[in-house]
Amino acid sequence: MCMCNVQSTEQNVVGSASEDREILPAALKPINYDLWLQPDLTSFTFDGTVAISVSVHEDTTKVVLNSKELTIHKATVTQGDLKQTATSIEFNKAKETVTFEFDSVIVAGSSAVVYVEFTGVHNDQLHGFYRSSYNDAEGNKRHLVVTQFEACDARQAFPSFDEPALKATFDCTLVVDADLAALSNMNEVSSTAFVNTAGRSVKEVKFARTPIMSTYLLAFVVGDFECVETVAKPAGANPITVRVFALRGSASQGEFALGVGARTLEYFSEYFNEAYPLPKCDMVAIPDFGAGAMENWGLVTYRNVALLCNEATATTKAKKGIAYVIAHELAHQWFGNLVTMSWWNDLWLNEGFATFVGWLATDHLFPEWDIWTGYITGVYTNALSLDSFRSSHPIQVDVKSANDIGQIFDAISYSKGSSVIRMLNDFLGGQIFMDGVRTYLQEFKYKNTVTADLWRHLSASSGLDISTLMHGWTRETGYPLLTIENQEYNDEEKTLSVTLSQSRFLAAGDLKPEEDEVTWWVPITVVSHLTGKSGATKHVLAEKNGTITFPYDASEGAFWKLNFGASGLYRVKYQAAHVAQIGSLLQTNLSAFSAGDRIMFINDAYMLSTAGLGPITSALDMIKALALAGESEYNVLSQIKTTLDALSSSLYREDAATREGVKQLGRLVFGDKVAAFGYDFPETEEYFARLTRSLVIEAAASAGVESVQADLRERFDRFVAGDASALHPEIRGIAYVNALATSDAANVESVFTALLAIQANPKTQDSEKNEILRALGSANSPALIDRLINVILFDKEIVRMQDFMMVLIGLVNGNNESAVIRPLMWQWFKNNYEKLRSLYHNKSALGGPFRACAMTLIGDDSSAEVESWARGDGLEGEELETRKKDTVEGYYRAVDQTLESIRTRTALANREKDNIAAWVASNF
Structure with missing residues (x-):
């Protein structure tokens, strides 16, 4: 599964051994499910029967299955000639199980069939066998139903042995309206039309038996879909029918994904040296989908935005995102499914x-x-x-x-x-x-x-x-920081010996001895002026302290660095003289280091400063050196922007001059580049040129380059007036944010209204809808922000549940008035907590809005207030127990990570604000 918005504690509320797991009894093991389901897209209920063939490993009078939010009407077990009806049916809501009791023993050493009749609900919670809504070409609201079973929600669709190790085969049948598409993991083997007892034309669709697999990979989709189709032809293996399904009228937007999917299946068949074992691979775009995508075997489901695009207008980032998500999910067909x-x-x-x-x-x-x-x-x-x-x-x-x-x-x-x-x-x-x-x-x-x-x-x-x-x-938790303790040059042998130590890196910096007991096996690559980028030497540090030796000489322009290309998962702390040498060399010979190495110079310097292991000025000096050297590589510029944004985010409570100084550094890096790149995107342009142009425009506008802000606003006004060519798709999201952030009180509402109108247009691509949702939080109007968070955000016709977090993140990260917005959003979270609890069925998912609304706060007062709220201070009785259950069992990791983030960034701001102010004064 691909999580689009993927974001612990010393307290261990989870089990530490397999015997502590809440798993089903071992008496029965599934062999095959014969599953029949009849979804109803009007009542949003479904009827079902399942006959589970099981092997019996222990004598028992009970059958225990996973079941959640299902109504059980009948349960029987048949073993040989003996068929029994359950004498009692008991649910355990906490463990999500149902227990059927029988009079006679189900005897070990043979097989049996457990049969259950049940009904369920097509919820709107994005898990289980749930419903999704959309408006068709005529503006009519319509629905489809789809499954999302990972991790443990197959039990919401049918009683089952819903654990990954309890694999079985599946024979599936769906009864659906005659005009709808019905899809499952395997290919359709028959479709029989008839008129049901309610007088509706329906069809019974049977699918081929699946390979043996886990319940979380079973999948169904029912709706008004159409598809585009091709054939993947892996070398030495059977051809694979590949189809991309989308809602009627949208299938042509799946052409890019179709080609990527077919080529990816061919690649993995070769890489894994194992043929894809199913005859087909369907990929389906779903309007409402909680994760980015889900790897159901042979029926992969995606958010619309993760699968569909108009190739002619899609942004480069959108295509890259689609290609990667497809590759991720299709990798699972082997590694996870097989x-x-x-x-x-x-x-x-x-x-x-x-x-x-x-x-x-x-x-x-x-x-x-x-x-x-x-x-x-x-x-x-x-x-x-x-x-x-x-x-x-x-x-x-x-x-x-x-x-x-x-x-x-x-x-x-x-x-x-x-x-x-x-x-x-x-x-x-x-x-x-x-x-x-x-x-x-x-x-x-x-x-x-x-x-x-x-x-x-x-x-x-x-x-x-x-x-x-x-x-x-x-x-073990964490990763090492390698510290350069000493270096010794041997002129005769032309080698350099570097003494290293390893210790756990903590962003907070206050490492305690008992937290530094792990010794990692650390693979080290060293690049120098002698080896070049293609001849990096390899070493290993497997102790707390050690020495590595590599070829080196003391010629002019000599250099060396560890972790070439960031291949190892660790940070490096160089000696101060070495850092200064690298900074000087970057200004004279930018290409001496790979782009990945330049990225990590910045990232390591910044994170070392958060831990109090180096001054923030090292990161600022590094960024300035790269700017003066004419850094133009997209990924390095992206890291610079990310670093400056992170620093600004930690300084929002500081004086305006300090914050403006960080923006000045941004203008130094990006300001002149916009004129060089311009705003036009030639059709035949190279990939990175497009990305870099978008990045420098966005960064310059964010840094306050007035000419860029004005250019973007002028183009936005023409675009809204009907000139689609005024804003290329690559920079529309940037222009939306800029228009809201720079509008005065007289104009901001008209801009806000115009964006909502674009977002509501059925012809607007999902990727652009998402850009608008993120941009809305940039409005510099208290009245509009109030409307956004208290009305629009809860309007499911505007903001689908899957997109809820986009609005929150846009607000806390995209609004210039951070000192007002961030405390406001924390207060909003607290005021709307019960509403959010009802919106998020899975309480662990509450960690998302909690983190979004609290993690960007700064100040000891803020961390104390958030911690107090999470503990439930001031609450009593049931309210207190509910708060504890939510935060301690539901999203305790989000709480701990949020508190640690607030405290770490507060310490950084307190420790470095004067240094930043002094650096700004001496550099600008």
Whole structure:
């Protein structure tokens, strides 16, 4: 599953051993499900029957299945000639189970069939067998129904053994209205039309039996869809029918995704050396979808924006996003679906691996995109950021119950997981890594595994003890900081010996001895003026202290640095003289270092300052040096903007002169570049030219370059007046934000109204709708902000539930009046908490709005107030218990991470504000 908005504590509320898990009794194991479902798109209910063939491993008089929000009408069990009806049916709401009691023993050593009749509800909560709404071409409101079962919501569609290790085959039948498309994991084998008892024309659609698989991968889609189709032709394997489904009238927007999907299936068939085992692969665009996409075997579901685009007008970022999400989900068809984790504590094995090879496939399909440099700014630094909190968690985290799973679909499982795999792939070499993955898949296809199984196969392919080497990376929280303690040059041998130490890096900086007991196995790459970018030397630090030696001389312009290309998951603290040398060299020889290395110079310098391990001026000097050297590489400029935005965000309570000084640095970097790039986007333009033009326009406007703000506003006014060519799609979102942020009180409401009108137009692409939702929070009008957060945000005709967070993030990050907006949004969260509780059925999901509204606050007073609220201070009785249950069980990780973020950034601001002011005064 791909989470579009993926964002711990020393308190461990989850189990620490497998016997603590809330799992079903071992008496019965599923073999096959014969499932019949009849959805109703008018009443939003469905009828169903399921006959589960089971093997009986222990004598029992009980059948315990997972069931949630289902009404059970009848349950029987048949073993041989004996058929029994359940004498009692008992639900355990907390454990999400139903228990059927029978008079006679179900005898071990043979098989049986458990049969259940039930009804359920097509909810609007984006999980289970839920409903989604849309307006058709005539403006009529219509519905479709779709499933989202990961992690534990198959139990909302049918009683089941809803655990990943309890695999079975599925024979599925859907009864739907005759004019609707019905899709499932497998190909349709028959469709029988008839008129039902209510006089409606319906059809019964039967699908081929699935391979053995986990319940969370089963899927159904029913609605008015059409498709585009092609055939993937993997070398040496059967052809695969590939289809992209979209709502009627939209299928042509799936052409780009169709080509990407077919080529990706061909690539993975070769990479994994294992044929895709299903005859077809359908990809379906869903208007309402909580995650970015879901890897259901043979029926992959996506948000519209993650699958559909108009190739002629889609932005470069939109195409890149679509390509990656498709690659991520199709990687799961092998790594996750064919071979599946045994339990949710190995979720990272699914998601971290799919993230890494998803980018691998994207790089294969689009080498001109320089994927791995972009990976550093988009994935790798995200992992470093979250895992620098003591409230982070290990990649492999013990999970006790279904209620705990939602909190680990985060940047640790996805970003850190993939970064660790990328580091291992780089160290072992791509061929050795791939060989281990291939034998792993061969041994465990159609089975379940744990992380140790993958390590065993990689050990066999590499000859190294991978399990021991990787323990610290997967079973411990955090990552190391390598500190350069000493360097000694040997002129005779022309070598440099560098003494290093490793310690856990904490963003807060206050590392305690008991928090620094882990010793990581750290693969180190060193690049120097002698080796060049292609000849980096490799070393390992496997102790707390060690020395590495590499070729070096003391010639003019000599340099060296660790972690070439950011291949290792660690930070580096150089000695002050070395930092100054690097800064000087950048101004005279920018190309001496790779773009990835320049990115990490900035990122490391900034994060070391947050930890109090270096002055913030090191980061500012580095950015200025790059600006004066004419830095023009997109990914480096993107990191500069990200860093300046983060610094500004931490200074919003400081004096205006200090904040303006940070903007001045932004203007130095980006101000002159807009004139060089202009606002036009030639059709044949190179990929990075388009991205860089958009970035420098956005950064210059954000930094207050008045000429750019005026140009964007003039173009926006022409665009709203009907001149579509005035704003290229690549910069429309930027212009929307600028128009709202720079409008005076007399004009801001007309701009706001115009954007809402564009957003409501059925012809507006989903990607542009999202840009508008994010932009609305930039309005500099208290009245409009009040309307946005108290009316528009809760209007599901304007803001789909999946897009709720976009509005919140746009408000707290996109509004210039941070000192007003951020406390306002925290107050709004508290005032609307009960409303949000009813909106978010899964309480772990409440961590999203909580984090958005609280994490950007600054000040000791703010952290104390947020902590008090989370504890439930001032509440009593049931209200207090509810608050504790929500925050301690539902989203405690979000609470801890938010508090740590507030305190860390507050300490940075308090410690560095005078230094920043002095630096600004001496540099501008």
